[in-house]
Amino acid sequence: MNAIQKHRLRFTLPLLLGGFMAAVPPATGADPIAQNNYGVQLIERGEVEKAIEQLEQAFSLFSLDPTLRDNLAAAHALLGRKLLESKSYGEAARHFGRGSELYPDEPRFHLLRGIAFSLAKNGEMARYELSLARSLGGDTAEGLYFLGKTYYDTGETDQAMALWEKAANLAPSESFLAGLLEKVRREQSVEExxxxxxxxxxxxxxxxxxxxxxxxxxxxxxxxxxxxxxxxxxxxxxxxxxxxxxxxxxxxxxxxxxxxxxxxxxxxxxxxxxxxxxxxxxxxxxxxxxxxxxVVIDLTRGNCPTWLNEGIAEIQGRLEYSPPLGELGKAAKRGEFLPLKRLEGSFAGLEGNEVRLAYEQSYSLVNFIVSAHGWHRVRMVLEYLGNGLPLGKAMNRAFADVGLDYDGLFAQWRDHALREFGGGDAPER
The missing domain is CATH 3.40.30.160 (Collagenase ColT, N-terminal domain)
Structure with missing residues (x-):
């Protein structure tokens, strides 16, 4: 059973050092001001990576200019934030690192880089950056939460609790922190x-x-x-x-x-x-x-539908002990499977025969994908999910070269399941 909960802290993470310099039309030649202004125009069009190329060139030509430094640092922060949102945590850390090179004493870059490392499960680097941000800028709820997580993930629960209690005092309206503390206290009372x-x-x-x-x-x-x-x-x-x-x-x-x-x-x-x-x-x-x-949660950074996560886990578990697929057989005989959309979310609210069917159907679907298309296809889907793609796009991209999309793959499995478990031919479509 996977119980990863997608809690999101609603903290505001300050990103930019200031506004960008007003844009003017680009000029030719190695003119740092013109390159800076063209970079600002690119940012306004949403082309942040191209903008950074221009801003880096401008800064290399005139590194003493504070406006060029500000704009370059802000652009790296902006791109880093976008990469965080798309779950490209390693790349996000790289851009926040460039920001901290430009402003070594600015705690926000170290904070954001530490958060990126934490989400990438690089606890050692996360702890270093978050501790540095704390020493430079004092305590913030964001920093304390993620710093505490580096201790919790390595079993140092007392240190994590102390940091999270400080975070809760700084952000008393953040219900996630209160719930987290209550959960960890339950754990401590047993695990100590x-x-x-x-x-x-x-x-x-x-x-x-x-x-x-x-x-x-x-x-x-x-x-x-x-x-x-x-x-x-x-x-x-x-x-x-x-x-x-x-x-x-x-x-x-x-x-x-x-x-x-x-x-x-x-x-x-x-x-x-x-x-x-x-x-x-x-x-x-x-x-x-x-x-x-x-393994699945680490590879996908938590961006995985429950049916795929549980299906992979069931394949592995059934290598050791494989009870009959009783509920799947009944569903196939009725021709009534659980809708795939329903299996994308948590199974925690299911009961009785329905929860057994959810696990058996997830197993059958993923086992069919592995048997028909190979583990490498599953790995492709997981990697795309880990890179932040939504499920439909990840499935479509992984199976595009064999002419299948998400719906087509499910239909292919459904026909197989009706033949395999329903005792008859799949209906014509």
Whole structure:
């Protein structure tokens, strides 16, 4: 189960140092003022990358002029913001870095660069830039939130809580921070009593009822899945991933997940398997399933429809334990599948047979794509999503060379599912 929530802080991030110099028609020759003014015109037309080329040339010719410096720094900030919005976090960090080269003591560039690194899951660089922004400009709610996240992601919860409490005091109307603090306090009340172990890529926390040998066996399994899932999807996360093994009661209390949830990933793999005495096929399947979510979320930067995310996770989990597709068979016999649009959002509100059908249908659809078109097509879709494309465009681009779009691919799967599970031929269209 994927439980990544797309909370967005509603903080205002100041971007520009000031207004751009008024534009005049461009002149020929190596005239820095003319090149600057042409760059301003390009910005007004929305051609920011071309504008930066002009502004960089102008600044290289007359680097002592404060207006040229201001305009160049502001243009890099503007493009960096656009790249943040399109989830091109590494490129955004590069442009904010250029801004900080032009104004080394300006905290806003370090703040924005730190945010970009945080979203790119480069915790070390994020912590450096955010700490520098804090030392130069003092505390801001934005900076404290993202700085706290660098500690939370590495299991340093006390430090994260202290920073988030300061952020909440600075932004008392920001309900997201209040909810985040309440969630982490629930986690702390349980996890502070846990034992810990780690491997090269995972940190495991486990309750006292779980034998250390079982926790270490789970670490070994996750290292195995790191290689096998990564080989299928073609992606290997760089950051160490926290894994929490709860008792079933603690799992419900901490996660507040639906009663049918057997595990979730929300930046940490959380499993209700405390006190286990053996690693059953079902536990192996859940571990592989939740680790697959970690891979997909990292690769797509969270921009992934639930059916694709759960479908990939189900393919991986069913390599360990594969129960019958009972609800899918019933739906195929009725000719009534869940609309794909409904499966793009969270499954958390589904119940009973419907939630089972959602998982089985997602599995069948992604398994069909892999069988008919290969894992490399799935990887292409995930990469496009990670670059900020909306789902329809990502699907259309990945399948354009075989003449399929999003709707066509779903129709192709539907015909297959009716034949495979419905016991008859697909209807003619």
């Amino acid at each position: 009593r846990m034992e810990r172990g780690h491997s090269s890529r995972f940190i495991v926390s486990y309750d006292s009822g779980t034998k250390t040998g079982s926790a270490l066996a789970i670490l070994d399994l996750l290292e195995e899945f790191y290689n096998s899932v990564g080989t299928d999807v073609g992606y290997f996360p760089a950051s160490r991933i926290p894994v929490i093994l709860y008792t079933r009661q603690d799992y419900r209390e901490v996660t507040r997940s639906p009663h049918w949830s057997g595990g979730l990933y929300d930046g940490k793999i959380r499993l209700p398997v405390g006190g286990i005495t053996e690693i059953t096929p079902d536990i192996r399947a859940t571990l592989r399933h939740e680790y697959a979510h970690a």
